[in-house]
Amino acid sequence: MRILTVPAILAALLVSGCAEVKPWDRDLLAEKKMQLVPAPVDNGLDEHIFYSKEAASGGQGVGGGGCGCN
C-alpha cells in the first residue's frame, strides 16, 4: 500500500486549491499548444527512441505497439 500513498497525496494536492474556471474562460486551455500532448507524432518518435535506449518507459499512457529494440 505504501507505493500508493505518494500518488494519493499528490492527487489530493492536485485537486485542492484549484480556482473555479468558468467555461467561457477556458479559451486558452482549448488551444492546441495547451494540450497535454500537443504533438503526438513528435512524442511517439521520442518515446520510441527512449524506449530503445533506457530501462524505464511509459507513464504518459498505455498502448502504442511493440518493438524488438529493447
Place this chain on the structure above:
Amino acid sequence: MQLESRAYLRTALAAASCGLLGIAPHAMADAPEPLQVDSALLYYKEQDRVNVVEATANIKQPLGEGEAVTVTPTVDSITGASPTGATSTDKAQSFGTDTTPAGKLPLKHFMDHRYAIGLSWEQPLDRLSKSVLGADASVERDYNSIGVNGSLAQDFNNRLTTLSVGLAGSLDTIQPSGGIVPQGLTQLGTSSSAAASTPTPSSSPVFEDSLTAVIPHAITTASGLVIGGGSSGSTTSGGSGTTGDIGTPRQSRSKQVIDGMVGLTQVINRRTLMQLNYSLGISSGYLTDPYKVLSLVDGTTGDTVGYITELRPDTRLRQSVYWQTVLHLPEDVIHLSYRYFWDDWGTRSHTVDLHYHFDLGHDFYLEPQARYYTQSAADFYHHSLVSGAPLPSYASADYRLAEMSSYTYGLKLAMPLGKDGEISARATYMQQTGNSHPADAIGVQRTQDLYPGLKATTVQLGLSFKL
C-alpha cells in the same frame, strides 16, 4: 450582438468541454470534419553505431459528434551495429565476421526493417465521458508484436477534473536471426554451461556467434570450440521466414505485456493544467536479449578468457508516477513533466522533461526542449563475470540496464502551411554517460572504458495538413 454573444458562448462552451478531454473544438461542429494528417520523417544517427530512418503518420478521420478513427502507420529502416555486451580489452576480439580491435567496444552489425500499424477509435459515451479503443501490430525480421488497448475518460467537478483509466495488452514473439534461441548463461565456444568448466585463457579471444554456440547439434572440435551449425556472424545473415540457414524451423519465444494506468487531469486555473498518472505494467515470458553476452574475465589479470550468454528473469513488474503541468504564459506555453519509475529488477529512474513553446507570431513558433534522465542499475547487471566463479541466477551486461544518465536537447521550428497545415523541422542531440571505470574492475579492465557511452542526433521533418 446577442447572436454574436451566443456564438461566442457556444464556442467557449465547446472549447471548455473539449479542452480537458483532448478533443479539438472543431470536432463538435455539425459539418463533417476533413481528414487530418500529421506526418514525420526521422533520421536517427548514433556515433559509430546505429542509423535509423523512420517515417510515420497519424491519419485521423473525424466522424462527427466527437467520434473519430485514427490510423498510424510506421516504417523503420535500421542499420549499423550495437554493443554485444562484451567489454573492450587490450587485445583484438572477433564475433563471427565482426572483428574488434584492441581497446574498442565489441559491436555486432545488423540490419532490419520494422513495419507497424496502429488503429484507434474514439467515441464520446455521453456528455462527460469518452472511450478510446485501439489495436496495434508490428513486424520485424526477428520480432512480431500484436496488442490491444482501451481507455476511458470521465469529466466531473464542472469539467475541471478528468479521471482516466487505461489498459493495454500485447503478445510479442521473438525469433532470433540464425534460428536459435540461446540458452541463458551458457559459455560460448563450448556446448556446456560455463559453470561446468573454466575456459582456457586466449591471447586473442574469439566470440562464437551467440546463436551458433548453443546449437544442440553443433559440431564441436576437440578444443571445445563450436565451428558450425548456424548463421555466420552478423544477424543480417540470419534465416528468413520460418526456417534457419540449416533448414530447421526457427526457434521462437513469446513475451506478454500488460499495462494499466489511472490518471487525473485538473484545470488549476485559466492558464494552468496539471496531470498525474500512476502506471503499472507486468511483462512475462522471454525477456532476455538473445544477441547479448557478457565477457568472462580472469579473476587476477582481468583478461577476457571467454563469453557467456545473458539471462534475465522471466517476469518484470514496472511502476511509474508521471506528473505534468502545462502553463500558458501571456503568449508562450511551458510543458514540464517528471516521471519516477521503478521495477522489481532493481531499476529506479528519474526523468525531467521541459518544452518551451515560444510563439513567434503568425502561427510560427520555436520549441526548445531539454530532458534529463537517470537510472540505477538492474540487480543482475554486471559489466563482466569472473571466470570460474559461481554463476549468478541472472546476468546481463546490457548497457541499458546499467547505472547511467542521459541528457537530450532539442529545437523545433514550425511554420504554417496554408489555412490548416504546418511544416516543421526538428533536431535533437542525446548523450548517455555511465560509469566507465567501476571500482570492481580487475587488472587490465582498469585501463578500459567499461561503459559504452552513447551520442545520438536526430533530424526530423514534419508535415501536417487537412484533406
